[in-house]
Amino acid sequence: MNFIKLYKIPLLLAVLSIAFYISFAYDLERSDFIQLISLYAALFFTTYLFIEKFKLNFWFLACLGITFRLVFTLAIPNLSQDFYRFLWDGRLLLQGVSPYLFTPDSKTIVNISVAQFQVLIEGMGPLNASHFSNYPPVNQLFFAVAAMFAGKSILGSVVVLRVLIFLADVGILYFGKKILGKLNLPVKNIFWFFLNPFIIIELTGNLHFEGVMLFFLVWALYLLFKGKWVWAAFLIGISISAKLIPLLFLPLFLKYFIKKEVSTERVLNGVERFNLTYLLRFYTVIFISAGITFLPFLSFEFIQHFSATIALWFQNFEFNASVYYLIRWVGFKIVGWNVIGTVGKILPVLVLLFVLGLAFFRKNKTLRQLITAMLFAVSIYFLLSTTVHPWYVATPLLLSVFTKYKFPIVWSFMVVLSYSAYGENGFDEKIWLVALEYLVVIGFVIWELYPFCHKNYFQ
Numbered sequence: 001m002n003f004i005k006l007y008k009i010p011l012l013l014a015v016l017s018i019a020f021y022i023s024f025a026y027d028l029e030r031s032d033f034i035q036l037i038s039l040y041a042a043l044f045f046t047t048y049l050f051i052e053k054f055k056l057n058f059w060f061l062a063c064l065g066i067t068f069r070l071v072f073t074l075a076i077p078n079l080s081q082d083f084y085r086f087l088w089d090g091r092l093l094l095q096g097v098s099p100y101l102f103t104p105d106s107k108t109i110v111n112i113s114v115a116q117f118q119v120l121i122e123g124m125g126p127l128n129a130s131h132f133s134n135y136p137p138v139n140q141l142f143f144a145v146a147a148m149f150a151g152k153s154i155l156g157s158v159v160v161l162r163v164l165i166f167l168a169d170v171g172i173l174y175f176g177k178k179i180l181g182k183l184n185l186p187v188k189n190i191f192w193f194f195l196n197p198f199i200i201i202e203l204t205g206n207l208h209f210e211g212v213m214l215f216f217l218v219w220a221l222y223l224l225f226k227g228k229w230v231w232a233a234f235l236i237g238i239s240i241s242a243k244l245i246p247l248l249f250l251p252l253f254l255k256y257f258i259k260k261e262v263s264t265e266r267v268l269n270g271v272e273r274f275n276l277t278y279l280l281r282f283y284t285v286i287f288i289s290a291g292i293t294f295l296p297f298l299s300f301e302f303i304q305h306f307s308a309t310i311a312l313w314f315q316n317f318e319f320n321a322s323v324y325y326l327i328r329w330v331g332f333k334i335v336g337w338n339v340i341g342t343v344g345k346i347l348p349v350l351v352l353l354f355v356l357g358l359a360f361f362r363k364n365k366t367l368r369q370l371i372t373a374m375l376f377a378v379s380i381y382f383l384l385s386t387t388v389h390p391w392y393v394a395t396p397l398l399l400s401v402f403t404k405y406k407f408p409i410v411w412s413f414m415v416v417l418s419y420s421a422y423g424e425n426g427f428d429e430k431i432w433l434v435a436l437e438y439l440v441v442i443g444f445v446i447w448e449l450y451p452f453c454h455k456n457y458f459q
Helices: 002-006 008-028 034-053 058-070 084-092 118-130 137-150 154-182 187-195 196-206 210-225 227-240 245-253 264-268 274-295 300-315 323-334 338-362 367-383 390-400 408-420 431-449
Strands: 258-260 273-274
Touching: 002 300, 008 034, 008 058, 008 196, 034 058, 034 187, 034 196, 034 408, 058 154, 058 187, 084 137, 084 154, 118 154, 137 154, 137 210, 137 227, 137 245, 137 274, 154 187, 154 196, 154 210, 196 210, 196 338, 196 390, 196 408, 210 227, 210 245, 210 367, 210 390, 227 273, 227 274, 245 274, 245 338, 245 367, 300 338, 323 338, 338 367, 367 390, 367 408, 367 431, 390 408, 408 431
Parallel strands: none
Antiparallel strands: 258 273
């Protein structure tokens, strides 16, 4: 009774949140943007209250995050069709057929028996079905696990994938708490990831595997802090094989492997020695661990199909972009057509130059400095991308909890505006809402950086 009296208001808020999540999971249609944004805003508000009012009660907040995820157990994802492709790839792989060699609508695949063939094809949609798989091998392993345990049931396969993503989130909570303790940062920070409705809906709800990649990455960062760089490198390689995005971070380890010279004279002169040996070993372990996962699929056709599919995200697809949409508008005004084919090749080069700038001209000697550099690297990458699906923001969001920057939290709220593109009459992106999203996010970035940008350079 004392527990109920003490927690009467938070329990009422928890019940209300559960009701909102149930509505989100089982009642919401993606085309009903008003209901979507209303539920999302309400859940974000209750999450803020939970974190601010109960920031010292780790287990209460952890139990809330677990409970909210369990609400989605039997729900079919309603904001994304990607999971149909996951099931297709897994069922194909379980039969010993590489999902990288055939498109689902390929006429050469008709002799292969895939359970619920037509349902999966219709579910993923014609665009997805016409392209080769772009999901790296570790993802494919999880898809195959779902096929192994529930290869003839869509709901059963969804539940298996959901359990895997749920376990990854719990792992992030565990290692995230440890890292925050090592960095002397508030433990409550991790709940801006674990309790965030954006994460619960996009990962557990809609089955996106960013959380699995981030689990391996955050585990690696913890081991790196402990000095276990070999195992850290191995896990970074596995995270790359879950989602390719950690490749972006590799140059940033450059300064982390600088060791001070033992020589008294050099120390007095402030000279530091770059330990090339350790860095090369670190990179070698990363590429070997990632490379081994690709070996079973390796062929000329795989390289051709996989690289071509990845290129689509830079030179063909457009969604929820920021800087690129401005460039596209200028391109229409000047040359009269969409310049994505050209700009899509230039923007990745600019991202690479920015990341190299962070690697060579920023300290990045401590774990906190390293994670901050990662945060700005991935944020710039998404700001210059032609396609930014909502679940992509999971990466900067998690990295931000280990820094002093909060703009990814704002982004995780504002990104829901991108769902306004999915209306009852089909896809119709509302550019003014996209502009509002990025004006708020970039405005918040400037507000956070202004006091520091003249002296500490993102310290």
